[in-house]
Amino acid sequence: MATIRVPEMPPSPFEDALDLKNAFEGWGTDEKTVIGILSHRDEGQRKKIMSAYEELYNENLINRLEKELSGDLQEAIYFWMFDPIERSVIMANIAARKSIDYQVIVEIACVNSPDELLAIKKVYHARYKQSLEEDVASHTTGDFRKLLVALVSTYRYDGVEINETLAELEAKTLHNSIVALESISPYDRKEINGSIDQITAEILRESIEQKSFHHDEIVRILSTRSRAQLNATFNHYKDEYGTSISKDLSTSLSNEYVSALRIAIRCIISPQKYYEKVLRHAMKKAGTDEDALTRVIVTRAEKDLEDIKELYQKRTNVTLESAVHKEISGNYKKFLLALVEE
């Protein structure tokens, strides 16, 4: 369930455009008015306000907002103005830069439905004249690349049918692969560089090939199976091996690849639980992770932020509102709270 409140009788888009224009004029920007209007308009209304503003003042509202605002508030309102598909496209493009922000890429690939992801990739083509696949692939390497590119490329089946036998089989494959990756062969450590009488090249090669085989199996299953099938597989995993797959992964090597795997699994199991955790971490650190806080609130406010709030309160015994209230300040806080409060 969404959290944003829209007035029962909202002003016309032209009135809103006029009020925004007035808020921009004169000494300094009247940020409170800007927040008061935009935080209480839904996706369709914001689109209409943008058209009305363009028509009246021959100026792009988003560009003007970028000029008038700054800092975290600017970023939050900037992302808020777009519809969910365009917003994901812009976030994906920013994330697919040289120092890749893999968390955002994995979220976009695994939280959206197959058809939403496809729509994002189409708009990405139109906007950037290249594909999301090539942007992600050209800034990553190794197993990390294989995983990220596979997740953004795939067009999963979206049906609810489940093959229980396959789920059982692939739970086993995943478990074997995770166990194998944890028990690194002694021949595979960086520190070995002396002469190795006892070891044949063949044994060493097999150990490396086995490792690559296990990575490949994990990536294949996670990136090609449907969400319903994967959830059945993860359930079998827990029933059979006693711990959840994401816990098992936590105890294994901690690197970007494993971390991306865990994010993918969490997003596939439950986007709401995943986002609850992101919010918790964003406000737990010394210093707030404003990017994460903004991203979750802005992208989920019109979707399922109400459910995420419930999970947050159950987990922390604090409401999300009061956590946000304590954590940040100023008009940035005013804006996020306007989206969070039902």
Add this chain to the structure above:
Amino acid sequence: MATIRVPEMPPSPFEDALDLKNAFEGWGTDEKTVIGILSHRDEGQRKKIMSAYEELYNENLINRLEKELSGDLQEAIYFWMFDPIERSVIMANIAARKSIDYQVIVEIACVNSPDELLAIKKVYHARYKQSLEEDVASHTTGDFRKLLVALVSTYRYDGVEINETLAELEAKTLHNSIVALESISPYDRKEINGSIDQITAEILRESIEQKSFHHDEIVRILSTRSRAQLNATFNHYKDEYGTSISKDLSTSLSNEYVSALRIAIRCIISPQKYYEKVLRHAMKKAGTDEDALTRVIVTRAEKDLEDIKELYQKRTNVTLESAVHKEISGNYKKFLLALVEE
């Protein structure tokens, strides 16, 4: 340009359906009548005949055709009855079985436009309740899997813009990778299995990792860049290194993976030239490759078979008609010739 001839004033779909029904009744099937009708009806007309037949006789025409016909003629007419997307879906599903027919998978992934491939993947979901990606991935392993899954997964950018600097850079990357793969390190041969005093584990591991890095780069470029960009890259490759990339690959290790790479490159450069070669090979072998012959003629007859015929004649000094005439026989020949002859 297409090759099939359609009568200026074709009979109504109901007349055709009636004539087909009559051809099925009585002693044996009147195959000539079946061929005479179906080979001279375009995609839209065949669809209407199927509806009319279903309406009149409460029977699926394709099922009836499968019962009435047999052998190569049956297969050719079966595939002919579908529209191009459905036909590709069925061919892809047959090809994605255990002993994977990678040539067909690569053709479907690389000859079709990004949006055609997408339509194929959507219909695949609807028809088989799973994705093409998972079917291909679960029947392949290693580098071969990486390549095939990447080719079927990707949603390439379809624009004509070219980045020349990138083309130059990636031509170099491809060349370096191919050269590196050809010069197999002595430490990487299967036959080494004794003690290896002189070799450190580190050197061996690096050699294997390097190899995997080069494979990954080839797959990344081929599977993510747009067709226009790849053609610019292949042109740079030839200008800079004197031979075409597919020739360079021919001299390297010959295995399924390299063969799939070459097919992908040829399909991206020119589907027509590629199909001309497939036809030539299908009729060059001791014994005909009927599957390939049928596939090319049936799938291209309504698209570009005229262009493929011209290329064939230039290359062999024989018309495709006379080659087909010599190569095969019976009503299968009659049907294919009806599609080939303008």
